[in-house]
Amino acid sequence: MSELLRIEGLTITPKSAPERCLVDDISFVLESGKTTCVVGESGSGKSLTALAVMGLLSSQLNQVAGQVNFQGQDISRLTNQQMQQIRGKRIGMIFQEPMTSLNPVLTVGYQIGETLTVHLGLKGGMLKARIASLLEQVGIPAERVNSYPDELSGGQRQRVMIAMSIACEPVLLIADEPTTALDVTVQAQILKLLDELKTRMQMGMLFITHDFGVVADIADNVVVMFRGKIVESGAVDQVLNQPQHPYTKALLACVPDADGKKPLKPIDYAWLNEGQAA
Amino acid sequence: MSDLILSAHHLTKTYTQRSGKFGFGTTQVKALDDVSIGLKAGTTLAVVGESGSGKSTLARCLLQLQPLDSGEVIFEGKDLAKLSGSELRHTRRDLQMVFQDPFASLNPRMRIGKIVGEGLLIHRLGTLAEQQAQVIRMLKRVGLSEADMQKYPHEFSGGQRQRIGIARALILQPKVVVCDEPVSALDVSIQAQILLLLKELQQEMSLSYIFISHDLRVVRHIADEVVVMYKGKVVEQGAVNDIYQSPAQDYTRNLLNAIPGRKHAAMAST
């Protein structure tokens, strides 16, 4: 097994409030050909962790400590120009909110093609064919190549981003809730596509999701985040079947069942806080 | 018919798209193809279906946020397309929407307190102090805090932004809320909290919901009736239990079978 990504002691604070850790000293390792799912509370720092790996943190935030080692190189010290060589080519990213990362005035075909031209030098007929094939792979008819992002449905935009992120067949894919806007049948198609890349290219995947059904289906390892910290991590069977941390247990107890019999019940945070203090 | 608070009859909507080599040609996308639905007062109608099947288009057309090619939408016995400008503005308070893409629907230069309270201001509901108090109460109910009022949309996580959109719609105490994937970015605990909040408000004020979602587990919990869309058409429609227990259409069966995590013991038993 070869180590693909090693995050060590990553800590992120707002510049305006340096005492508030949004991501608080987190560490984990991802191996080639493996999938690590990151789950946890809304607002616990999952997306910020992903953005930090990509070197795309907002200018209002500071990575005050920690290392991001990608294939043995500390990429958190690279210049923006050096990062651009890696981003989109060796590391692909699917962002949580498609509209924030797609350019509204460029067609989706152009945006998928841009990555291919910049990183692989594809042009002309080769480029067109590759764009069409990528669109088809994510289940969008190739005739939609000239559509602008706002002419697509929410799930179609998300799939355009998926097509962009895998265009150059990266060795690491960071996927931030990549299938939240997809119905289960299209989701299954996308997960299969990613799994093929994982097998064929030994691609490693960091996959942020709220869907424990997806976790159960695709994860090798699971990282659980709560209030900026990793409270638990381990092999998928271990975390889902024998959760150790009270937060993980409480979160798993909230997973809705498919036949609607189990009553909806959010976590009782007062109880959880007491449990942690004790 | 009188128990239907909102109904849509034979809606059609076709988009024209550039296509072809230089974008000179056009393709037609039939997003709504003779769609009819009815929402009973005080109930929840879920709309499920394939990505691109026309759910968001239906949502926008129901609220007159987008023109229809043909068909009519009746709210409390009135044809929405025939209302005058001021009547429509007045009715808007009763018809709210939670948008699918939270970030794109929040003004980036406005603080959250203002975004959530704007509707109260526009419809002149209560004094400023009362409006302020309501905003705080609503933010707390969706799991945010008073301090969040001073922040801008980009300072929130995806799930927090989604909850801002929900707070903005519910604060007006509307009669009908069209929710387009309202809980897709929420962890399962907050998701349960929001679903319970929707149910609570439904009981308190007899709210009715159109609830668009691809999460069939969530739909099972919240919906009374379900509409299944496929390629711009309604292919199946009925009470939630009937559809889950004996889906009539292949597409619906495929959807139910593709719910992820079935093979995992921990997911099946919980």
Ligand SMILES: Nc1ncnc2c1ncn2[C@@H]1O[C@H](COP(=O)(O)OP(=O)(O)OP(=O)(O)O)[C@@H](O)[C@H]1O
């Ligand atoms: N620019 C910013 N300034 C200040 N705080 C921020 C900023 N961006 C994010 N935050 C805060 O950092 C925390 C972590 O955000 P992050 O987006 O990583 O959450 P998340 O785990 O991805 O949540 P979700 O599941 O809701 O997407 C949140 O509480 C958020 O409010």
Ligand SMILES: Nc1ncnc2c1ncn2[C@@H]1O[C@H](COP(=O)(O)OP(=O)(O)OP(=O)(O)O)[C@@H](O)[C@H]1O
């Ligand atoms: N402005 C537009 N111009 C052209 N086509 C459009 C436009 N808006 C939507 N469409 C197309 O209409 C169809 C229906 O889109 P809609 O957004 O209603 O789907 P949806 O069911 O909400 O899908 P999703 O689950 O992915 O959000 C899609 O094929 C979409 O590409």
Ligand SMILES: [Mg+2]
């Ligand atoms: Mg996030």
Ligand SMILES: [Mg+2]
């Ligand atoms: Mg939609």
